[in-house]
Structure formats: structure tokens, C-alpha cells
Amino acid sequence: MELNETKNSAIKFRLARVLGLSDATFIGVGALLGGGIFTLTGLALSYAGPSLILVVILNGIIAFMTAMAYAELGSSFPEAGGAFVWVRKGLGNLSGHITGWTSWFANAVACGLYSLSFSFYFGFMLFSVILPALGISFSFTEGNAFQKLIAIAIILLIGWVNYRGVAGTGKLGKIIVYLEILVLGIFIIFGLTSFFEKPDLQTSFVPLFPMGLFGLLSAMGLMYIGFEGSEIIVQSGEELKNPRKNIPRAIFFSLGIICFLYLLIIFSALAGGPSWQVLSETGQGALVKASNFFMPGLEWIIIFGGLLAASAALNATIFSSSHVSFSMGRAGTLPSFLAKVHPHNRTPYVAVIISTILVILVAGLLPLKEVAAVTDLLFIFLFIQLHLALIALRKKLPDTPRPFKMPLYPLPSLVAIVAYGILIYQFSHVSPVGLAIVLLWLIAGFLVYFSYSKPVEIEKIGKEIFFEETFRTTERKADRILLPIYPDTNWKDLLNLALVFAKQKDAEIFILSVRQIPLPLPLIAEEEEIEDDKRFLEEALNLCKDCGVNVHAVLMTSRSISEAIISMIQREKPSLLLMGWKGYARLTKAGQKIFGRDLDIILREVNCDLIVTRLEQLNDLKTILLPCAPGPHLRILGQTAKVIAEAFDSKIKAVFVTTKREAEKSDPEEKLNQCVSAMEIPSQIPLKTQVLYAEQSSPRDIAYQIVQESQNHGCILIASARTRLFHEMIFGNVPEVVTRNSTCSLIMVKSQRAILRPLLSFIYGKLS
Structure with a gap:
């Protein structure tokens, strides 16, 4: 009997491994460059002033701690879906759903941010460079209808590229990022030259903290999106060659490149350009204003660089957003049509289409500052969940191979969680509207989980059951005892003990036997195995016939015994789980004994009273x-x-x-x-x-x-x-x-x- 999965369905959901280390690194660099420097430098300067350099250093430290978490989890569990998959494994289905839901929207909102940035630089190029050169004069203001239309057009173009396939995506991204780095290199050379010709640190960097600690923390929150690229890299885990080695490398390479560039760019702008007050008044055009000061006549190069940065970030975030929704559709927490893979392009095309539509709505309805705040808050919440999942998975799955392990664990995760909490508090003052939008999205995520995702999870349990029988001697009881039993164990004594508790609690006994089938085998139960399992359960039922207790027996197949038990608890909602235990399984790599993987997971996940017997x-x-x-x-x-x-x-x-x-x-x-x-x-x-x-x-x-x-x-x-x-x-x-x-x-x-x-x-x- 074949259940749930078939050979064809396994092929249907497999993604092609076509991305190399450089592809993944430049996907991350593209998202990082578009997120901070070109888009939000002016806004961050209005809060931090010259201390924006310190903002880069502090954000880089926090981002490095989160990068270590991504490197460990991404190399240990290289699956499409990233944080959604890890949090689901570590903290449970609801936490996983909320994390995936958050990641999906975070990348969509970020993509909306970059589309607005692209349209700004496109309008700047058209109305301030090209048309004046032709003798035509038009005014261009940030946020007008023209900017919105251009934003929607570029979203559609990048969505089409991702629809066609990630091989083209990686090639396009690498070309764009090479050009970006060239543009920023030119900016840095001119800026540093201007500074060395007339060095004046007093004017450029005093006062260092014009708005005090409030301004520093506010700028850290607003600029943090410029340090978020690790999630996008790990989304490519199923399409990345040698992911266990290349994911950590790509994460650290991209973050190192970005921090180095950010420091040089901001120092060049502040030391070689006009005062920080002038730059802060220009919003998205801060780097253009600086370039106009120390490379007059060549500011079009920076405008072109802004277009490239926004294009790369658009490419990376649509890629990530679609892959999160694809993974959630495959897991059943969102409708399954999101998990469809194009038969020719080998891409999650339905997820790409829906994510593209979501990005268009964001770009069309929200202003730039609120889009930036919402993006930062969503990613910060995602990173907190990520660190908690890392801690949980170290406990739950201690024997999983970890090609990269976080040094000084768990100190970096704990420090990062505290830092993110401070930034969230700061956003309540900087952007209360953005915080409200995030809370509404989270509430919507809870509603989706309880109205759709959770019923689907319970329905899946029934598909794994291939034998079910009930023996009743009295009316149905509201109270239930779940009793997992297995042949070749002391199950008769355990059953007698369960009968004792059932009589005292006036409860029914729900006997569960699990036929475990490991990957990569399909969920197939041989007829001979089925008959053996049936005879075993029938023997257990016969022992209960004269005991005056209602007994329900279920035989199911599952990848994991612990998942089967937890799923049955969700379906039947027993008041007590009674299970046997043979003793310690083995020593972990750390030299520490554990109860056994399945029991360890059950101990952490059950939401009923628990009795474990040896x-x-x-x-x-x-x-x-x-x-x-x-x-x-x-x-x-x-x-x-x-x-x-x-x-x-x-x-x-x-x-x-x-x-x-x-x-x-x-x-x-x-x-x-x-x-x-x-x-x-x-x-x-x-x-x-x-x-x-x-x-x-x-x-x-x-x-x-x-x-x-x-x-x-x-x-x-x-x-x-x-x-x-x-x-x-x-x-x-x-x-x-x-x-x-x-x-x-x-x-x-x-x-x-x-x-x-x-x-x-x-x-x-x-x-x-």
C-alpha cells in the first residue's frame, strides 16, 4: 500500500542544483548593497549624523552573530525555505508557520522597497540627466505616480526572470553586482581623494552623536536591512552545489564584502562630500549629492549604480520570497499549488507569480519610510526566531552533522536576541505605523494557521493510517490516554498499567503502533508487514475485552515515530501520554547521554501530561x-x-x-x-x-x-x-x-x- 508520496511526486518537487559559490555570494551581495547604501543612507544620516560609521560597525557585529546561525543551520539543513524549515523543526509547526509567513512578507516588502529605489534613480536619471541633455526640462519628485509605475514595471521584469529559472538569475545577478562594485569603487576613489586634498575631520565628524543614543539606535534599526542577505543565500540551498560547504562560505564572503564597502563609502561621503546635514536632507539621493560635490559631471555614474543596486536587490528578494512560499506550500502550511514546479524551467513558478503580485501591492500602497521600517521589523523578528531555533535544534537533534558550528555557543545567539529586542523597542518611537503593520501581518498569520494550516496537518494524519479499529464496552469517554506500543518490548505490562489509569480516570485508551519508513524510501507498507502489525494490534485489543475499558487501536506509517506520536496528540487531544522507555540510547558526540532522539523530541513537544516508564x-x-x-x-x-x-x-x-x-x-x-x-x-x-x-x-x-x-x-x-x-x-x-x-x-x-x-x-x- 502506498501512502502520501510516490516516486513521481518526489521527482515533481525536486529543484535543480545549478548555483555555484560565486552565484550564492553575489545573490547575497546584491541584496545587501541595494538595502542599505543607495536607498537609506540619507534617512539614516538624519538620525545618526557622523556616527553612521559606528552604526555600520555595530550592525556588522550583530549581523555576524546572525550569519553564524545561518551558516550552521544552512549547512546542516540545506533545504529551500530556510528559517521556515529550521524553526518548524526546532520550535514546532505554529512557530514554523509564523516564521515562514513573516519571511515571505519580509522579502516581498523588501522587494517593494527596492522597486521604489529603482524607480527613484530611474526618474532621477531621466529627468535630471537625460532630458536636460536634450534641452527638455521636467520636474521630478519622490513618490509621484511616475515613480510608482516604473516600480511596478521593474517588478514585473524581475519576476519574469525568476519565472524563467535560477540559472539565468545567477548570471544576471553576478553581472549587476560586478558593475555595482565598480561604480562604488569610483565613488570611493573620488571621495577619498577629495578628503586627502582638504582633510577636515572636525567639520565632517563633529558632533559625532547629534541626536545621542536615540539617533544611533534609530539609524541602526533603519539601516539593518542593509545587512540582511544570509536568508536569501540559504533559500538557494536545494539549488546550490555542495551546499554544506558553500552556504557558510557564501554567507561570510558576502557579509565581509559588504561591511568593508559600507565603511569606505560612508567615510568617503562624510569626509569628502558636503556636511552630513546637507546629505541627510536629500533622502535617497544622498550618494548622488555627495558625488555631485567631489565628482561633478559624473554623478550619473552613481545614479546608474543606484539602478544596478536596486535591480540586484529586486532579483534576490523576489527569488527568496517565492522560495519561502514554495517551501510552505510543499509543507502544507499554505495551499499546495504554491509548491508546483515548472516542468521545463524547474522553478516554483506559481510561488513566483503570487510573490510578484504581493510585491506590486506593497510598492503601490506604502511610502518609502514605512516600507523600510516594516522590512526591518519583519527581518528582526525572523532573526530572533532563527536564534531560538538554533538553540532548540542543538538540544533536539544533537547528532545531526554540522559542517559549521557557531563558536562560543550559545553566547552569540543570546547577545543577538537582546540587541534585536532593543531595536524593536526603538521602532515603537521611529515608526509606530510600521510596527502596527507588522503586528497586523502576524495576526493574519495566526488566523491562516488556525483556519487552514492546522486542519491540513490533522487531515494528513489520516492519510498515514492504514488500519484502525475500536473496541467499546461502554459509552464514549471524553478523557483519553494515548499509548504507543511496539512488538518485542514489554508492551503487555505497559498495557496493563494503562488499563489501571483508564479505570481510575474513567478514560478511553488510544493504542498507537507506528511503522517507521525512513527516507529516501517511499511511504510503502508491505502486505506481510501490514498483516503482522494487524495481528499485533488485535492481540492487544483481545487483552482489553474483559476489562470494561473502551480501546481504540491505530496503525500508521510515518517517517518518524516522534512525529507520528505528536501528530496523533494533535488529532486526539489526550489528557495523558503513557509510553515505555528502554533506557539511554547512546553517547552523543559531546560525550553526553541522551534519552533517544524520538523520546527527546516528544518530551519537548507534547502538550499533555506525560508518564514515561522503564x-x-x-x-x-x-x-x-x-x-x-x-x-x-x-x-x-x-x-x-x-x-x-x-x-x-x-x-x-x-x-x-x-x-x-x-x-x-x-x-x-x-x-x-x-x-x-x-x-x-x-x-x-x-x-x-x-x-x-x-x-x-x-x-x-x-x-x-x-x-x-x-x-x-x-x-x-x-x-x-x-x-x-x-x-x-x-x-x-x-x-x-x-x-x-x-x-x-x-x-x-x-x-x-x-x-x-x-x-x-x-x-x-x-x-x-
Whole structure:
């Protein structure tokens, strides 16, 4: 039986690898040059004045931190879609959708910005150079109808180039960027010559901060689009030759080229041209004004360079915008027609057409300053998500090959996140309208996700199911327990434990068995495998017939066991996930043990109560060691202890571990009694309490006392530690050490209300 994917569909979605290192580098350089120098220098000078040089340095440092994140993720996961794919892997479907939605609009708005810049320089060339040379005089003002029409015309032209194919795109981009660098080189030579002829640093650079810190931060925010090119490079991952090596190289090459050019250009304009006040009054024409000062009669060269810069940036951003929407269409978070690939050109032609239309609307409706603010805010939000995804993926997929790894991880990501937060706050003063537009777009993204994307995700689950059977002995129950089980495991004891919880909670059991089929194989289940799996589930159903519990069994195929379980949780919304665990899988490359990739992912992604068991035999539940400490999991810890004790006539010993020094500050017996009281274990259950004393308060010493005490018990029932943002292990230090070193049966519990993901994923999870 073949499900979801076929050989033909796999070919249909494959993109051609035709781009080399130089193509990717110049795609990035083209976007960077169009974004900052030619378009926004005058606007940024009105805020920063001569400190615009410092703006370049500070933005370059922040951009370098983000470039490292792009280099690591782009070389590790070289797929079309870039940040959308990574955030989806790291922070979940909702976060991924919002990131892709943001990236799509960010590149479209940026493209609108560059189209307005192109039309400005085109109008300047026509009405200030060509027509006057012919003796014809017309006035040209920024933002008139002529400029809008030219902007739309160039958008259509660049869209057609991307429709035809990225091979032509790369060749066109390289030619444009070579010419740009030549033009800027001429500008730098004339500017530096003018400065050395009459050096006057006092006039050119004093006062350095005319508007103080406010002006510096405002200019950093407005100019930051001039440092955004990494996303565009990684969008070409599926079409780039040797992407694992070439993506990091292209990212750092393009950023290095840009920072060097920016510093020379701004110094040349300020030191060799008129005062910064004069330049700031000319808006997009700041470089033209400077060139008119120190290379009179040749300012047309800079106008031509502005046209080239805007053309390259248009090319790069339409390319990126269309590839994000293509990737989202392929993933099912946007309509699937966006994932269509042209049979001859091998390009995502529908995505290119729709992205081109979106760019036309932006260029036609929004003024330049607000377009710039919206673009910067969208990319800043995207970069924050990117850094959070990097941190999450380091934890979730530690064994993924990483040709490039961020040095000093996670410090660069944390510093970048703080810096971006400051810039966002500054935009609330610089462009409240732009901030409002971004918020409206994000709200629209949430609406699209809940009205379209999420139902499509749930519908996909049904296509992966090829056997489903229900056995009912009573009316349908609202409460459900999800129980993944597999042959060749201790699944019968696990099923009996699930029946105990189902009777106590008056719940149904939802048995899930997953047939995992790895890539690149198609999702095909052999008939013999299907029959074996059916017999296994039928055996499980037969064991439940006389238990008075409704049981629903599902057999599904999936690329990943963890994804299958998480998808089923989204569909069935159980209150409890009960699953078995064989023990630690292996050592990671860092020398650290992990629970196993699938379980690691499940622990971070589930939005229901969770019980994980390492059960040798049911008789081990006769004597239970119950380590307890104040925390968010006491509720589920007490409920679990109560259910097991009543079903297996268990004897429980609750322990609290402290040190002699801490005991002198606060009464440990009182803390232990408070924990026992919070767990609400009935008085008829045999329960003893004891305070254990460790030599030190380190997690290892505390865990050692628990492990030593567990030698007199059949099972440890332990709660997750209080989770913290960016914490290394999902169960915290003490439970992790106990789990690793104990030899008896073990049950770990985690309350839904205590699951804390990286910041934005956590917020989205609460909304969903």
C-alpha cells in the first residue's frame, strides 16, 4: 500500500542544483548593497549624523552573530525555505508557520522597497540627466505616480526572470553586482581623494552623536536591512552545489564584502562630500549629492549604480520570497499549488507569480519610510526566531552533522536576541505605523494557521493510517490516554498499567503502533508487514475485552515515530501520554547521554501530561521510592502514586534530600510534609517519610542519595525537575542523574503545565 508520496511526486518537487559559490555570494551581495547604501543612507544620516560609521560597525557585529546561525543551520539543513524549515523543526509547526509567513512578507516588502529605489534613480536619471541633455526640462519628485509605475514595471521584469529559472538569475545577478562594485569603487576613489586634498575631520565628524543614543539606535534599526542577505543565500540551498560547504562560505564572503564597502563609502561621503546635514536632507539621493560635490559631471555614474543596486536587490528578494512560499506550500502550511514546479524551467513558478503580485501591492500602497521600517521589523523578528531555533535544534537533534558550528555557543545567539529586542523597542518611537503593520501581518498569520494550516496537518494524519479499529464496552469517554506500543518490548505490562489509569480516570485508551519508513524510501507498507502489525494490534485489543475499558487501536506509517506520536496528540487531544522507555540510547558526540532522539523530541513537544516508564515487571510496583521537592509536578506525581498504590497494593516511601547546612536554615521535615500534603495521597495508602542528607547540595550528591535508597525498592517514581529556558536536559539535573544511575524500575512524570519551551514557541503553544 502506498501512502502520501510516490516516486513521481518526489521527482515533481525536486529543484535543480545549478548555483555555484560565486552565484550564492553575489545573490547575497546584491541584496545587501541595494538595502542599505543607495536607498537609506540619507534617512539614516538624519538620525545618526557622523556616527553612521559606528552604526555600520555595530550592525556588522550583530549581523555576524546572525550569519553564524545561518551558516550552521544552512549547512546542516540545506533545504529551500530556510528559517521556515529550521524553526518548524526546532520550535514546532505554529512557530514554523509564523516564521515562514513573516519571511515571505519580509522579502516581498523588501522587494517593494527596492522597486521604489529603482524607480527613484530611474526618474532621477531621466529627468535630471537625460532630458536636460536634450534641452527638455521636467520636474521630478519622490513618490509621484511616475515613480510608482516604473516600480511596478521593474517588478514585473524581475519576476519574469525568476519565472524563467535560477540559472539565468545567477548570471544576471553576478553581472549587476560586478558593475555595482565598480561604480562604488569610483565613488570611493573620488571621495577619498577629495578628503586627502582638504582633510577636515572636525567639520565632517563633529558632533559625532547629534541626536545621542536615540539617533544611533534609530539609524541602526533603519539601516539593518542593509545587512540582511544570509536568508536569501540559504533559500538557494536545494539549488546550490555542495551546499554544506558553500552556504557558510557564501554567507561570510558576502557579509565581509559588504561591511568593508559600507565603511569606505560612508567615510568617503562624510569626509569628502558636503556636511552630513546637507546629505541627510536629500533622502535617497544622498550618494548622488555627495558625488555631485567631489565628482561633478559624473554623478550619473552613481545614479546608474543606484539602478544596478536596486535591480540586484529586486532579483534576490523576489527569488527568496517565492522560495519561502514554495517551501510552505510543499509543507502544507499554505495551499499546495504554491509548491508546483515548472516542468521545463524547474522553478516554483506559481510561488513566483503570487510573490510578484504581493510585491506590486506593497510598492503601490506604502511610502518609502514605512516600507523600510516594516522590512526591518519583519527581518528582526525572523532573526530572533532563527536564534531560538538554533538553540532548540542543538538540544533536539544533537547528532545531526554540522559542517559549521557557531563558536562560543550559545553566547552569540543570546547577545543577538537582546540587541534585536532593543531595536524593536526603538521602532515603537521611529515608526509606530510600521510596527502596527507588522503586528497586523502576524495576526493574519495566526488566523491562516488556525483556519487552514492546522486542519491540513490533522487531515494528513489520516492519510498515514492504514488500519484502525475500536473496541467499546461502554459509552464514549471524553478523557483519553494515548499509548504507543511496539512488538518485542514489554508492551503487555505497559498495557496493563494503562488499563489501571483508564479505570481510575474513567478514560478511553488510544493504542498507537507506528511503522517507521525512513527516507529516501517511499511511504510503502508491505502486505506481510501490514498483516503482522494487524495481528499485533488485535492481540492487544483481545487483552482489553474483559476489562470494561473502551480501546481504540491505530496503525500508521510515518517517517518518524516522534512525529507520528505528536501528530496523533494533535488529532486526539489526550489528557495523558503513557509510553515505555528502554533506557539511554547512546553517547552523543559531546560525550553526553541522551534519552533517544524520538523520546527527546516528544518530551519537548507534547502538550499533555506525560508518564514515561522503564518497567522491568509489574511486581516492582509493590515498593515505591518517591523523591519529592517543591515544584510544578507534585499534582501529577501524587495522582500517579495514588493510582499505582491502589491498584498494586503498593507501599510508598517519600523522601526529601537536603544538606545539614540547609537543614539549619529551614526545617526539612516541614518541607517534606508540605510536599506530601500537596500530592494529596490518601491516608489509607501505606506511606512513610524520611529526610535524606547529602554531603553537598550539588545535583550529583542529591541524586546519589536517591540512588542509594532505591536499592531497597522495586521502583522509583520521580517527577521532572523545574524546567528552565535553554536547559540542557528536559528532566533537569537531579532526575537525569537518578535515571542514568539507578538499576530498578523507574517511572518519570511531567505535568503539561510545567512544559517550558524556548520563549516564542512557548507563547504559541499556549495560544494553540
